[in-house]
Amino acid sequence: MVNSSLTRLSIINAEYYAYHGVKAEEKVLGGKYEVDLDLYYDSTTAIIKDDVQDAVNYEEALFCVSEVINGTENYNLIETICNEILNMLMDKFEHLLSATVRVRKLNVPVKRVIGYIEAEQTIERE
Numbered sequence: 001m002v003n004s005s006l007t008r009l010s011i012i013n014a015e016y017y018a019y020h021g022v023k024a025e026e027k028v029l030g031g032k033y034e035v036d037l038d039l040y041y042d043s044t045t046a047i048i049k050d051d052v053q054d055a056v057n058y059e060e061a062l063f064c065v066s067e068v069i070n071g072t073e074n075y076n077l078i079e080t081i082c083n084e085i086l087n088m089l090m091d092k093f094e095h096l097l098s099a100t101v102r103v104r105k106l107n108v109p110v111k112r113v114i115g116y117i118e119a120e121q122t123i124e125r126e
Contacts, residue, residue, distance in 0.1 A: 006097070007043035009056050012036050014065060020075045023109055027074045031107035034116075035065050038100040039089070056093050064088040069103075078103045082121040090123060098124040 014037075019030040039056045046055035068084045075081050082101045089099050100122040108117050 003044075005043045005047055007041060007056075009039045009041070009058060009061075010037065011039075011058055011061060014062055016066070016069045018069045020069075020078070020081060021105075021109070022076045026109060031105060033069060033078075034104040034106065035069065035085070036100075036102040036104075037061060037065070037085075037089075039093070039096060040098045041093070041095050042097065054095075056096060060092065061089060064092055065101075078105055078117065078119040079121070082119050086121055086123040090125065096125065098122065 014035045016033045016035065017030055018033050019027045020033075021027060021031070039061060041056050043055060046052070065085055068088060069081060073084075075084070081103050085101045085103075086099055089101075090096055100120060102118055102120045104116045104118045106116045108114055
């Protein structure tokens with residue numbers, strides 16, 4: 001017997017090389033990015049059927065991220081990248097209840113030594 005099951009599917013440190021940023025050279029030279037996803041959905045049917053068709057397919061989720069981060073649009077803000085990824089995920093997965101995305105920019109052109117800059121956004125289905 002399976003009780004109702006809320007699942008968090010997490011994808012951590014998906015790596016990308018992309019061409020985003022406020023500075024012109026960032027859009028020419030590019031930089032390294034990492035993306036984390038926390039995807040929440042009711043997995044009861046997926047568990048009962050043991051079928052990926054009823055789950056959140058993480059390969060398809062990563063494809064959504066790639067479509068945004070490596071797509072034709074060059075964004076200024078990592079906040080915008082977060083928002084675009086969330087919108088695409090919610091459109092793609094109808095049974096997704098909420099999602100959190102974190103985008104880290106690893107090569108930040110600032111006059112300080114830092115590890116990375118990160119933006120995090122969460123969306124919930126209404």
